[in-house]
Amino acid sequence: MQGSRVSRGAASGLRGADTRFIHLGFEYDTFCVNPPVYCANLLRSFIVRGGKCVERHLHSEWEAYDIAANVGLVVNASGMGFGDSKCFPTRGQTVLTNLEATGGTVTRQNKDGSWSFIIPRFLNGGTVIGGTKQPRDSSSEVDPATRELLLRNACTIESYTLPSSQAIDTAKVIADIVGLRPTREGGMRIEAERNKDDSNGVGPSRQVVHAYGAGGRGFETSWGVAELVAELVADALAVDYAIVRAKF
């Protein structure tokens, strides 16, 4: 990885870090996205290229064949799938603040297994302080005690990314954020499935390409997942992969 550095034990090397307290550390150059801005831009690109959106609650992925005329293929990107017993939510609570971190993003796994991270959001999007990873917890309620803990723990890493004029204990909280990471035992399901029987009225020639269960890495893996999905879609429709790829 370009510009990467590793630090073990008391070795020196990580920018500004007191390595006496670090067991293992990595520093590297990478992308940092502001998800609302990034997703809005992806949606805009889709629409500009002729894509259309409809919003429906589905009881099954096969039901998607009924929501429009002449549906050629369905891609099931529903996060946790439909009744997949391997899927479960991993709750994450974070705090959006008015801080303007400048030194990149910092993540630390603490001795007790918990995580502290500071993520700047470009385009004046503030700074996210986080965060929890709570497997099989589907509560979308904000826990005020967790907010306090996250802010307190992040004070110990603020010097790596916040300018000296800013500090977490003076931050204004803009929003508490709770999200559910769509997690799947064994990893994502990325495969094509042909309809087994006609009991759902869809017909045996229909196929669904599944792409769900990304857990906490859905953004980072999204371009690779999309490549795999495009290959499966090309196979399912018996068309050239280059044609499918060029469309998106």
Ligand SMILES: Cc1cc2nc3c(=O)[nH]c(=O)nc-3n(C[C@H](O)[C@H](O)[C@H](O)COP(=O)(O)OP(=O)(O)OC[C@H]3O[C@@H](n4cnc5c(N)ncnc54)[C@H](O)[C@@H]3O)c2cc1C
């Ligand atoms: C606190 C937190 C921190 C995170 N940090 C990172 C990170 O650092 N890096 C990273 O890569 N990822 C991160 N993620 C994870 C990332 O958000 C997920 O991996 C990603 O959202 C998964 O995208 P997805 O589109 O597969 O699923 P989702 O975002 O869950 O989208 C699924 C979609 O399917 C729709 N849907 C579901 N069921 C139905 C139904 N029955 N009918 C109709 N529509 C339905 C939903 O409405 C939704 O729009 C984080 C998540 C959280 C909560």
